[in-house]
Each structure stands twice: as C-alpha cells, then as structure tokens.
Amino acid sequence: MSHSRRTIEQLLKQGALPVEHTDTAAKHLGIYPNKQSWLAFFDKALLIIGAVALALALVFFIAYNWIEMGKLGKFALVEGALVINIAAYVLLAFKRKSKLIQQLLLLIASVITGSLLALFGQVYQTGADTWQLFFGWAVLITPWVMIARFPMLWLLWLGLINAALLQYISAAPFFMSATPYLLRIGALAIVNTLMFILWWRFLESDTLTDKRHLAVAHLHWSTYVVGALSTYFITHLAILYVISDINALTAIFTLLSWVGWCVLIYWRFHQRSVNVLMLTFLCFSIIVVALFWAGKFVLNDFDAGGLFTLALLLIGMSSYAVAWLRKLANLEQQPLDDKNARTSLTDQGGKS
Structure with missing residues (x-):
C-alpha cells in the first residue's frame, strides 16, 4: 500500500500523472478499499470474534x-x-x-x-x-x-x-x-527475547525499496507484540538496580544483558534492514534506562535541580530520537525513480 502511494506521489511530482487521473490510478493500485475488500475484512473479523465468543461462552x-x-x-x-x-x-x-x-x-x-x-x-x-x-x-x-x-x-x-x-x-x-523479583524479570526477559528472535526468523520479510538498496523489514503484527514484551522485560531488568535492592555485580550483569539486546536490535533493524517501529522500541528503552540511572545520581529527595536536569535530558534524548526516526522513515519511504514508478503503475494497473 505505501509502495503504491509513493509511486503515485512520484508520478505527480514529475508531472507524468495528471491530477484528474489520480483517483483512477489509486483504484488500479488498490489504495482505496473496494467493496470486495471491505466484505473480506468484515467476514474475517466477524469470524474471529464469533469463534472467540463461542469459546468464552462455554466457560x-x-x-x-x-x-x-x-x-x-x-x-x-x-x-x-x-x-x-x-x-x-x-x-x-x-x-x-x-x-x-x-x-x-x-x-x-x-x-x-x-x-x-x-x-x-x-x-x-x-x-x-x-x-x-x-x-x-x-x-x-x-x-x-x-x-x-x-x-x-x-x-x-x-x-x-x-x-x-x-x-x-x-x-x-x-x-x-534468592531474589524472586530479579529471577522473575530476568527469566521473562530471556524467554521473551528468545521468542522474539524465533518470531522474526520465521515471519520476517526483507524487501529492497529503492535504488539505494535500502532493505526494509516487514514484520507480522504478532512480531511487534512479542517485541514489545521483550522490550518491556529487558528494560525492566536494566533498571532493577535503581528500583530494588540488588548487588552491584548483578547490576553490571543486567546492564550488559540490556546492552547486548540493544546491539542486537540495532544490528537487525538498522544495519541489516530498517524497521522504524522496532527502532522506536529501542529508543524508548534507551531513554527509560538513561533517565532511571541518571535519576539515581542526580536526584536528592526530588530536589528541583535534579528534576530540571532529568527534564532537560528527557527533552534532548526524545528530540534526537524523533529526528533520527523521522530520517529513517523518510529513507524507508524514498520514492522510486521515474522509470520504476511508471513500470509499477503500468504493471499493477494491468493486473487489476
């Protein structure tokens, strides 16, 4: 869908597609949902809702x-x-x-x-x-x-x-x-991270989107759910030293585990292929961990100076993360060249 929109946008910018023919091109490329697609959506949605309702009705x-x-x-x-x-x-x-x-x-x-x-x-x-x-x-x-x-x-x-x-x-x-809280969070972080790795290995799809050969990772919606679980538990593990009573050696181990997770996510969803949502999870985790650890050293009974420092840190990190993610999103949506755009419109229009 986004590929089709980018194709039309490029053709409009180059003047290859008249404005009055935009709706026709959008219909050919399947941008606007038609009657059949809506019927298929409601048919599938109601079928799933009905199945779950039947199971719960029995209980x-x-x-x-x-x-x-x-x-x-x-x-x-x-x-x-x-x-x-x-x-x-x-x-x-x-x-x-x-x-x-x-x-x-x-x-x-x-x-x-x-x-x-x-x-x-x-x-x-x-x-x-x-x-x-x-x-x-x-x-x-x-x-x-x-x-x-x-x-x-x-x-x-x-x-x-x-x-x-x-x-x-x-x-x-x-x-x-032992420390049940530490073991629970650590075990859940390990299990959900391993499951996340297996999830993307079986459900991932990398495609090349533009002439720069930028690979974009298209993941199934369930992969994002498991990724969110992995992000939550590994982030929780990294700040455990700040919010609970664990020794310094354990804190170093939890931080190293979190750093390893960050490197893995960065390599997989930035270096190998780009997925902005997964990198958003990464930015969220880094900001939370940085704020908690900074708060441990700069906060003294919630004094104004410490809170002001944390506010500046939050604004700076969030602004940088948003700018970086927007840059990646623009690269991910880089329009095709004129030749590829015309070919895409012709091919997809002919198939419809």
Whole structure:
C-alpha cells in the first residue's frame, strides 16, 4: 500500500500523472478499499470474534451454572465441545477447505483444553500449583500450535509459558532464598527475547525499496507484540538496580544483558534492514534506562535541580530520537525513480 502511494506521489511530482487521473490510478493500485475488500475484512473479523465468543461462552456458561450442574454434566459439556471441534477440524483438513476456519477451530480447542484442566482441578481438588495448570495447558496444546501456525494461537501459547514461569518462580522452594523479583524479570526477559528472535526468523520479510538498496523489514503484527514484551522485560531488568535492592555485580550483569539486546536490535533493524517501529522500541528503552540511572545520581529527595536536569535530558534524548526516526522513515519511504514508478503503475494497473 505505501509502495503504491509513493509511486503515485512520484508520478505527480514529475508531472507524468495528471491530477484528474489520480483517483483512477489509486483504484488500479488498490489504495482505496473496494467493496470486495471491505466484505473480506468484515467476514474475517466477524469470524474471529464469533469463534472467540463461542469459546468464552462455554466457560461462562459452566461458571454461571456451576451449582446446578453435576460433575458428569460439566465434563460431558466440555469434552463434547472439544470432540466436536477436533472432528470439525479433521473434516475440513481432510477436504483441504477453509484454512482460517481450521485455525480458529484449533484456537477454540486450545481454550477448551484449558477449561477442561481447570474444571478437573476444581471438581477433584487436586491441589496442584497454578504454574502446573498453565504449563500443562501449554504442553497439551503445543501440537495444535505447531499444526495451526496461527499467530493468535502462538500468542496464547507464549502467554501460558510466561504465566507458568512467573508462577513457578514465585512458588518453587528453590527460589525462596534468592531474589524472586530479579529471577522473575530476568527469566521473562530471556524467554521473551528468545521468542522474539524465533518470531522474526520465521515471519520476517526483507524487501529492497529503492535504488539505494535500502532493505526494509516487514514484520507480522504478532512480531511487534512479542517485541514489545521483550522490550518491556529487558528494560525492566536494566533498571532493577535503581528500583530494588540488588548487588552491584548483578547490576553490571543486567546492564550488559540490556546492552547486548540493544546491539542486537540495532544490528537487525538498522544495519541489516530498517524497521522504524522496532527502532522506536529501542529508543524508548534507551531513554527509560538513561533517565532511571541518571535519576539515581542526580536526584536528592526530588530536589528541583535534579528534576530540571532529568527534564532537560528527557527533552534532548526524545528530540534526537524523533529526528533520527523521522530520517529513517523518510529513507524507508524514498520514492522510486521515474522509470520504476511508471513500470509499477503500468504493471499493477494491468493486473487489476
């Protein structure tokens, strides 16, 4: 879409495209959504919303009628719904139809699996720890996650892993003598960063956008979600010395880990290929860490001089980051030359 807009902008600047023909060119290049694209969007959106609503309706129905329903009725309802979902998936997969519906059926089955585990624990009072529920849930749905290759299902699985890890560190006796807060943040930072690396490796797409061969990384929306998680936890880890009681050696290790993450993000999304949003995450992390560490040394009972220094630091770093990101965005949107622009308009117009 942005490539098509840049093509039209370049042709308008060069006078190769009359202004009165701009709307026609935009329609040919697919800039304006037509009736079919809107129908496809609403069809997909309502299908996803309906699938999630059905899964949640089953959970709330059992919760609301918990007292009136017996054990057999509860298990029959949940297991019956699970069997129906799996059977519908097998049927569609065998006929090789409706890939999205197949993925949504596996998503519903994954949610129902968690409901079944929670139901079993409540009915029979197994006394299992909370982390065992999340971890068992993640393990059981792993085959479906691999088969479906559905970003929403991957995010559900990652959320379960995070929840299980968080609960395990809080409950395991082995960690009681250590610093649970540090271990939780450190473990979540490592897990989410590793997942982020795997995410972009499987879902990334680098394309050359202009004659300077500037490679732009086009990432799936779910990659940005995992990237935001990685950014939050690694940033939290870097400022842990400032907001909690950890020793200096541990603080050096956390800072080195954060610096390594910054170098990785800079290399991958600036040196190898450009992605402005991921570099925005990087700038945000650097600004937050710099402010927290500066505040530790310049603030003295929140005196005016220290706050003024932090305000100037924030303004300076933010202004530089915005200018740098805008420069990268302009390079990313560098228009094509006249020959490429004409060729693009002709080719795409002919295809439509």
